[in-house]
Amino acid sequence: MLQERKWNRGIAGRAADNRRKYVVRVEERRLETVRKVRYLGVKVGEGMKCEEHVKEIRSKVLDMFAKLKRMKRKNGGIGFRSLKALYRGVAEPMMLYGWEMWGEEMLRR
Incomplete structure (x- = not known):
């Protein structure tokens, strides 16, 4: 079973700006949109900055x-x-x- 993960707003790009229109679900769980995430020890923000x-x-x-x-x-x-x-x-x-x-x-x- 996949664990609930945060969806990186930077990776999702501008499409994640409208949260009502774009909903991402994995195994019936809605993924949260965040402004920044740490991936493999590197902090990544909006727009992959x-x-x-x-x-x-x-x-x-x-x-x-x-x-x-x-x-x-x-x-x-x-x-x-x-x-x-x-x-x-x-x-x-x-x-x-x-x-x-x-x-x-x-x-x-």
Whole structure:
């Protein structure tokens, strides 16, 4: 049995604006229309826009950089190679996850 799921207004496009005219049902259950949804960890809004997702990831990466900066001290901190490895292993994947979905939108700006 299918579980009740939210219908993404962004994916439905402008057709979802008129809720009375377009009703989507799955196994006799009416699907709710929402303005944004998280799909595979990527926030998607109306019109397939991912601005909120990019802002959230930016905030997380900046917080991570602040923590890495504290770890790099002149005396007794971790070295440049270790910081670079952390950056490549943590920051880059965070920033690039979902690029296929939201990258072109950001390049058009």
